[in-house]
Amino acid sequence: xSERALRSALAGVAAFAVGYLLPGTLQLPSLLYDPAxxxxxxGRVPSGVVMRYYGDLLIACAAGLAxxxxxxxxxxxQPPLAIxxxxxxxxxxxxxxxxxxxxxxxx
Amino acid sequence: xTVIFEGAARALLIAHAVLGFTxxxxxxxHAAHAVLATLGSRQTRALDxxxxxxPLAVVAQALFGLALYPTYRVRxxxxxxxxxxxxxxxxxxxxxxLAALSLALVIGAALAGRGMAPETPRDQRWPVAALSCTGAAxxxxxxxxxxxxxxxxxxx
Numbered sequence: 001x002s003e004r005a006l007r008s009a010l011a012g013v014a015a016f017a018v019g020y021l022l023p024g025t026l027q028l029p030s031l032l033y034d035p036a037x038x039x040x041x042x043g044r045v046p047s048g049v050v051m052r053y054y055g056d057l058l059i060a061c062a063a064g065l066a067x068x069x070x071x072x073x074x075x076x077x078q079p080p081l082a083i084x085x086x087x088x089x090x091x092x093x094x095x096x097x098x099x100x101x102x103x104x105x106x107x
Numbered sequence: 108x109t110v111i112f113e114g115a116a117r118a119l120l121i122a123h124a125v126l127g128f129t130x131x132x133x134x135x136x137h138a139a140h141a142v143l144a145t146l147g148s149r150q151t152r153a154l155d156x157x158x159x160x161x162p163l164a165v166v167a168q169a170l171f172g173l174a175l176y177p178t179y180r181v182r183x184x185x186x187x188x189x190x191x192x193x194x195x196x197x198x199x200x201x202x203x204x205l206a207a208l209s210l211a212l213v214i215g216a217a218l219a220g221r222g223m224a225p226e227t228p229r230d231q232r233w234p235v236a237a238l239s240c241t242g243a244a245x246x247x248x249x250x251x252x253x254x255x256x257x258x259x260x261x262x263x
Contacts, residue, residue, distance in 0.1 A: 009215035016211035035177030085234035099204040106197035
């Protein structure tokens with residue numbers, strides 16, 4: 001295994017976590033899909049059966065791939081691996097805490 | 108009104124479940140081997156093997172789940188659960204978030220863990236185990252919540 005691959009994976013996971021959380025939380029424009037009308041469009045707030053999961057997932061995947069590719073290409077030696085890993089896992093934990101809080105409020 | 112892939116929803120659900128448990132067990136294997144490798148045991152072949160099985164299974168089950176989602180949204184969530192069991196809707200939403208995060212974690216751990224050996228510096232071994240264990244735990248939770256939601260309200 002290589003440090004380069006690990007740093008790239010950690011950057012990808014961190015960017016995915018940010019890219020997945022922010023668009024929905026801040027209600028940024030995203031791809032929405034209306035399964036009843038079978039219509040995809042760009043919007044902010046879904047209503048009724050309209051879904052924004054596909055759009056948020058697309059944004060997160062794009063952010064994760066872009067970050068992983070950038071780190072793979074640039075090959076940074078900083079920050080130390082422990083900090084990079086801790087940051088990536090903290091961002092995942094932030095997502096988990098946010099969605100868990102919404103679950104607990106709803107339930 | 109016809110929802111996309113509605114005609115194949117049951118077949119999609121079965122494939123999603125089978126691939127989902129394949130993903131759960133493959134990622135659990137990867138996590139176990141990553142932990143053993145972190146502790147100094149040679150797990151290179153097993154990690155390389157599960158480095159393609161786990162991500163492939165996770166991506167495949169996610170694609171079937173995404174194809175099934177519109178039918179769930181209209182025929183299960185909007186038609187039944189939002190009125191009769193809103194808490195179950197919240198659990199399903201939580202499951203979807205866990206599944207999304209596990210996608211990045213499992214793929215990241217698999218790519219980073221390829222070729223990991225006892226000679227690999229320790230500071231490079233434990234992040235792989237952490238990513239892999241977190242991804243596997245999220246997949247387990249998502250699978251169990253998915254089973255619960257399907258048991259509460261199956262497809263019509």
